Every structure is written in C-alpha cells, then in structure tokens.
Amino acid sequence: MKNIRTIIKKEWAEVFKRRVVVLIMLLVPLLFTLIPLVMLGVMSNTGVGGDVSPEMLAQSGSMPGDMETVCVGLSGNDCMQVMMVIQFLLMFMMMPLLLPITIAAYSIVGEKTTRSLEPLLATPITTLELLVGKCLAAVIPAVGATWASFALFNIGLILVKVSPGVRAYILGPTWLLGILVLGPILAIIAVNFALYVSSRVSDPRMAEQVSGVLIFPFMGVILAQLAGVITINIKFMLLSIVVCALIAVGMFYLGTIIFDRENILTKWK
Amino acid sequence: MIKTQDLRKIFKIGKKQKETLVAVDGLNLEISEGEVFGFLGPNGAGKTTTVRMLTSLIRPSSGSAEIYGLKVGVDDTEIRRNVGILTESPGLYERLSAEQNLRIFAELYDIPDPEKAINKYLSMLDLWDRRMDAAGTYSKGMRQKLAVARAMLHEPKVLFLDEPTTGLDPEAAKTVRDFIDELKHQGRTIFMCTHNLDEAERHCDRVGIFKQRLLALDKPSALREQLFGRKVVFHLANTTPEMCAAVQALPDVKALEQIENKLLVSLDEPEKMNPVITRILVDKGADILFIGEIKQSLERVYLEMIRSEESSQTKKINQSVERNRA
Missing domain, CATH: 3.40.50.300 (P-loop containing nucleotide triphosphate hydrolases)
Structure with missing residues (x-):
C-alpha cells in the first residue's frame, strides 16, 4: 500500500506540473457543469413549456420510454427539464471517461520518453502495485473532478432557481448510480485503454487522441437515447454497471499483461 | 556472490x-x-x-x-x-x-x-x-x-x-x-x-x-598475456646479426624481431630471461641503453577477440549457406 501511495504522489507531482493537463482538468469539468446550469436556468426562469402538461406530452408521443412515471406530479416545464437533464447525465458520465485518458497518456508516455520506467522497475515494487498506483493516480482526480462538478452543479441548481422536483430527480438513484458507481468504473476502463494505447505510441497527444475513440460507444448511447431506442433509468444504470464492471476487470487484466516488466522493457516502442 | x-x-x-x-x-x-x-x-x-x-x-x-x-x-x-x-x-x-x-x-x-x-x-x-x-x-x-x-x-x-x-x-x-x-x-x-x-x-x-x-x-593483464604473450624491448646503441642469432638461439625465446637498434623479444617469463639475454648481448659487445616491457592495450585485446569472433561467425554462416545450397 505504501508503494502505491508513493507512485500516486510521484504521478501527481509530475503530471500536474504540465500546464495542458491542469487546463484540461479544470476546463472540462467547468464547461460540463456550466452548460447544463445555464440551459436549466434559462428554462426555469423563462417558463418554457409551462402551458404543457406531462399528460399532453405523453399523448403527443414526444416523451421517451418510461418518462411518464418520472414526470408524475411534475409541471410541464419541470418534466421537459427532466427530459433534458438525462442528456446532461450522459455529459457528466463523459468526464470520468475523458479526464483519466489525459493523465494516463502524459504519465505513461512521459515515462517512456524520459526512460524513467526502467529505474522504477528495478525497485522492489511489484507490477501490480505499479499498475494500481498508475491507475489510481489517473482515476482519483478524474472521479474527484466529476464528483466535485456534480456537487457544484447541485449548488448551482439552487442558485439558478431550478424547481425542487427537478433537483430531486437529479439527486435520485439514476444519477447517483451513474455518478458514484458507473463513473469510477468508466474511469478504470479509460485508464487501462489509455495504458494500452500509450504502450504503443511515443507521443502523449497521440495517445490521448487515439484513446479518445472510447468516446464513440458512448456517443452511441447518447444517440440511442435521443432516438428513443433506450431509456436512461435505474434498470439501464444497473445493467451498465454490471457490463462495464466486467469490461473493467478484463481491461485491468490486460493492463497487468501490458505492464509486465519484460513487456515494458523489451516490447514497448 | x-x-x-x-x-x-x-x-x-x-x-x-x-x-x-x-x-x-x-x-x-x-x-x-x-x-x-x-x-x-x-x-x-x-x-x-x-x-x-x-x-x-x-x-x-x-x-x-x-x-x-x-x-x-x-x-x-x-x-x-x-x-x-x-x-x-x-x-x-x-x-x-x-x-x-x-x-x-x-x-x-x-x-x-x-x-x-x-x-x-x-x-x-x-x-x-x-x-x-x-x-x-x-x-x-x-x-x-x-x-x-x-x-x-x-x-x-x-x-x-x-x-x-x-x-x-x-x-x-x-x-x-x-x-x-x-x-x-x-x-x-x-x-x-x-x-x-x-x-x-x-x-x-x-x-x-x-x-x-x-x-x-x-584480469586485464592476464588477457593481454594470453593473447599476445609478453614482449620485452632491448634498446641498444648498436646491433649485429650475431647478437640477434645468439638471443634467438635461447630456448625460452618465442620470437624475436629487430626494428632498427631495438630488439623485440617475446618471452613467457621476462623476469627469468631478461638477465640472461642482457648478459649475452653484453658479451656480444652490445651497449644496452634501456630495457622495457611492451604492454598491449586492453583495447587491442578487445578488438582482437571481437574480430576473431566475428570472422568465426561469418565462417559459420557461409558454411551453413553452402550446406543449404548443396
């Protein structure tokens, strides 16, 4: 455990001295928090959809999936906001996917270019400690930034006078499962994917860009939700957690193979 | 260890x-x-x-x-x-x-x-x-x-x-x-x-x-000896063919080379043979200016070893190519 702590400390000391990493870590969460806040603020304060009841929305067929049950007791305006908020949940879920990629890419490719991995591998640290240390060093700030943004978002909702009904939905199980459980799992997948890509390339920006392909399956989920093919609800969240946890375990196993001392020293390019 | x-x-x-x-x-x-x-x-x-x-x-x-x-x-x-x-x-x-x-x-x-x-x-x-x-x-x-x-x-x-x-x-x-x-x-x-x-x-x-x-x-010194033996140089004021013949006739002298007024003698044990050679040369009328041992650099030993390894590898490759052709 002590070695893992040392690796995390080292990673943060190194990686957060890079301006590009700090900027991304600050700007992405800020942007992903402000955009939904502004939109919800505008909707709340202009009363868009105030003259439409949820029943009317349901009859018009514009309400996806099981939104009818979610909108019970809400005004038309609140119901429309809840429908929009689901897209914001997916935006929030993108943070733990995007942020660790940046950290992992700079941390691993950085070690490759300065050839600092060999002296590190020559210490008594185990491969697992090193891998876990590197993963956590990327996952913790990403998840931390996501959670902090979520907290900030909730405070902002009060400030922009979003109705208690919408706020209650955001603090409900679907969002909490997504932010608190699925978020860290997605971050683990992203780090291990970035690790795999970083072992093959020698430029951190390239590693970051290639690792960015992870966003495509995510975009698929967004499009499917918009098209009404899937509905983001508790059931979907639980299923996603199980599937993503299995993928994360597989990716971590792949990470232990990639992060084997011999592979790093003889096969990494 | x-x-x-x-x-x-x-x-x-x-x-x-x-x-x-x-x-x-x-x-x-x-x-x-x-x-x-x-x-x-x-x-x-x-x-x-x-x-x-x-x-x-x-x-x-x-x-x-x-x-x-x-x-x-x-x-x-x-x-x-x-x-x-x-x-x-x-x-x-x-x-x-x-x-x-x-x-x-x-x-x-x-x-x-x-x-x-x-x-x-x-x-x-x-x-x-x-x-x-x-x-x-x-x-x-x-x-x-x-x-x-x-x-x-x-x-x-x-x-x-x-x-x-x-x-x-x-x-x-x-x-x-x-x-x-x-x-x-x-x-x-x-x-x-x-x-x-x-x-x-x-x-x-x-x-x-x-x-x-x-x-x-x-040891670096032992490697030098293994490969090149030990060489002693006798700097003389003058040399004659008799001097060279007398030194070469000694059973412990492995080789002798004359370069101007210098005699380069290859020996296994210079400590034992140097006094003997010195006496013979003086008897033959030589004026000995000084005597020294020539040390081959480790670099020469290294290059010699690597070159001979490379040539033996090349030979092996050629032989196997010929075998395959046959």
Whole structure:
C-alpha cells in the first residue's frame, strides 16, 4: 500500500506540473457543469413549456420510454427539464471517461520518453502495485473532478432557481448510480485503454487522441437515447454497471499483461 | 556472490514473433564479493540484457543466476531490494527536483532514514547546491550523477553500472570515476558494462569480453598475456646479426624481431630471461641503453577477440549457406 501511495504522489507531482493537463482538468469539468446550469436556468426562469402538461406530452408521443412515471406530479416545464437533464447525465458520465485518458497518456508516455520506467522497475515494487498506483493516480482526480462538478452543479441548481422536483430527480438513484458507481468504473476502463494505447505510441497527444475513440460507444448511447431506442433509468444504470464492471476487470487484466516488466522493457516502442 | 550458469536469453522477434534472436547464449560467470567486474562488448552484444536478467528485470529463457544466494526468477523482489542499477540513460523525473527524485526511490526502497541518505549522496556527488532545481535543468553530467546517487541510495550490496561515463564531459566523467573508486574502496561488488576500455582497465579486477557469449574472462593483464604473450624491448646503441642469432638461439625465446637498434623479444617469463639475454648481448659487445616491457592495450585485446569472433561467425554462416545450397 505504501508503494502505491508513493507512485500516486510521484504521478501527481509530475503530471500536474504540465500546464495542458491542469487546463484540461479544470476546463472540462467547468464547461460540463456550466452548460447544463445555464440551459436549466434559462428554462426555469423563462417558463418554457409551462402551458404543457406531462399528460399532453405523453399523448403527443414526444416523451421517451418510461418518462411518464418520472414526470408524475411534475409541471410541464419541470418534466421537459427532466427530459433534458438525462442528456446532461450522459455529459457528466463523459468526464470520468475523458479526464483519466489525459493523465494516463502524459504519465505513461512521459515515462517512456524520459526512460524513467526502467529505474522504477528495478525497485522492489511489484507490477501490480505499479499498475494500481498508475491507475489510481489517473482515476482519483478524474472521479474527484466529476464528483466535485456534480456537487457544484447541485449548488448551482439552487442558485439558478431550478424547481425542487427537478433537483430531486437529479439527486435520485439514476444519477447517483451513474455518478458514484458507473463513473469510477468508466474511469478504470479509460485508464487501462489509455495504458494500452500509450504502450504503443511515443507521443502523449497521440495517445490521448487515439484513446479518445472510447468516446464513440458512448456517443452511441447518447444517440440511442435521443432516438428513443433506450431509456436512461435505474434498470439501464444497473445493467451498465454490471457490463462495464466486467469490461473493467478484463481491461485491468490486460493492463497487468501490458505492464509486465519484460513487456515494458523489451516490447514497448 | 554473482553466479550464472548457462544463462540464456532468446527473444522472439518479427511481426508474428516467429523468428528468434539469441541475446545471451550460455553465460557462465562467478563474481566474488568486493570484486569490480568489467563487462566489455560491442553494441548489441547482450550486455544490457544480461544486466536486466541479473537485476530481475527480465526473465532468463534458460539457465540460472544467483545474486548473494538469491535466485533470479524466484527471489526477484529481494534481488531488486539488494542491488542498485545505473541504467544506460539516467531516466530521471525531469519536472521534479533532485531531492524529490531521490525521495521517491528512498520510499520505494523503504530506507529507514531517507533524509540522511538523500543528503549524504547529494553532498557526495556535488549536487547539494542545486538539490531543489528540476532535474530537467541539469547538465548531462549532473543527471548522471543524480542517477548514480539514486542507484546508491539504499546502499546495495551489488551495483550494476551500464555505461556509467558514456557521453559525459571529462570533468563529469572524472567525478563518476572517482566515485566508482570510492565504492571499490568500500568493498562493494560492482558489475560494470562499458565500452571505455581505459575505464575497465583502471577500475576492474577482472574483465569479461562478451558477444552473445563470453569470449574471454580474466584480469586485464592476464588477457593481454594470453593473447599476445609478453614482449620485452632491448634498446641498444648498436646491433649485429650475431647478437640477434645468439638471443634467438635461447630456448625460452618465442620470437624475436629487430626494428632498427631495438630488439623485440617475446618471452613467457621476462623476469627469468631478461638477465640472461642482457648478459649475452653484453658479451656480444652490445651497449644496452634501456630495457622495457611492451604492454598491449586492453583495447587491442578487445578488438582482437571481437574480430576473431566475428570472422568465426561469418565462417559459420557461409558454411551453413553452402550446406543449404548443396
């Protein structure tokens, strides 16, 4: 455990001295928090959809999936906001996917270019400690930034006078499962994917860009939700957690193979 | 202390990993405690691969190796705890200060008093004044010194140095060499890979000339004798054919060469034969100006060994090509 702590400390000391990493870590969460806040603020304060009841929305067929049950007791305006908020949940879920990629890419490719991995591998640290240390060093700030943004978002909702009904939905199980459980799992997948890509390339920006392909399956989920093919609800969240946890375990196993001392020293390019 | 038996490393190469490359082919070595061992060989000879196997960084394909009784492939973590390695490139965290660089390794090696160890080596290697500066701002020599400090921080029993002075300016190289001398006096076991034959001759008790396999292993002086014998030069004021004939007639003289007024005599035991030859030459009327032994440089020994290995390999390849044609 002590070695893992040392690796995390080292990673943060190194990686957060890079301006590009700090900027991304600050700007992405800020942007992903402000955009939904502004939109919800505008909707709340202009009363868009105030003259439409949820029943009317349901009859018009514009309400996806099981939104009818979610909108019970809400005004038309609140119901429309809840429908929009689901897209914001997916935006929030993108943070733990995007942020660790940046950290992992700079941390691993950085070690490759300065050839600092060999002296590190020559210490008594185990491969697992090193891998876990590197993963956590990327996952913790990403998840931390996501959670902090979520907290900030909730405070902002009060400030922009979003109705208690919408706020209650955001603090409900679907969002909490997504932010608190699925978020860290997605971050683990992203780090291990970035690790795999970083072992093959020698430029951190390239590693970051290639690792960015992870966003495509995510975009698929967004499009499917918009098209009404899937509905983001508790059931979907639980299923996603199980599937993503299995993928994360597989990716971590792949990470232990990639992060084997011999592979790093003889096969990494 | 360091013992290898038939140590082999074969890499799978090529896109489909079907071809093989023999990097180390049956290395047998025994290095005792406190010995400074020089591992000489051209680029691609397998020196770094050997060091990596001995420091438990990569696994041998076959054979065995032991460091202080700890087995490579079995006691890997313990081996890494007990050895220090100076890798080919310093591999520092460039954005961190020298002190931060060393602190990370002090923690990983679980050093009981990290502050003391860090301060000791920063002072010893003249890095104290710049200890708070980022390692990326250091000169090449300073980086190498910091890497040496890092390798020594946990007071390892065995130190592996991979090309310790390559690319350093004379002043930095001298600091590193002096430090190696200091370690030698402390009785540390040092395994040093180098291209610098003067360096090997200066520091090493024994050297091994290596190209995939060990071509020769002995003290530098003994290797010279094995390959070239010992040559004594008699500088004379004048020479006559009789003088040469009389010396050549001696049974212990292996060869004699005359270059102007100098006689180059190949002998097995100059200490025994020099007085005899001197008497004969004086009897024949020679005025001896002075007598000296010609020392072949380690470089010549090295080049001779490597060339003969290369030519034998070429011969083998040609033979196998011819066999295949037939």
